[in-house]
Ligand SMILES: [Zn+2]
């Protein structure tokens with residue numbers, strides 16, 4: 001069973017992902033406006049994992065809940081000391097907060113461990129950013 005460790009920048013928060021296999025994680029880019037804002041860059045990069053595979057081992061993140069513009073709340077967890085974004089989850093049916101966590105891939109200690117399988121919201125891709133080859137591409141989203 002692979003175990004992936006991660007943390008915020010200042011390591012006040014540390015976590016482990018205990019997956020049955022790497023296939024249990026679905027890493028995707030998202031080019032939507034909300035991800036641009038939340039990540040502070042031109043796309044979001046998260047790994048969708050079953051909720052019960054995520055274990056905090058140190059610290060407690062701060063939670064921010066906000067409507068993403070469609071009447072659906074998105075919850076984002078981040079370090080209240082250094083500000084690193086750790087994970088997010090929404091209320092929408094398929095990414096129900098009871099079932100999944102979307103881990104910010106840059107917070108993993110091995111950022112190459114879970115490469116992307118697809119891209120969402122390609123219609124909002126930065127004009128200078130090329131497509132990732134050999135992954136799925138969706139113009140909009142259904143996480
Ligand atoms: Zn921190």
Ligand SMILES: [Zn+2]
Nearest residue numbers: 030031032035
């Ligand atoms: Zn997005």
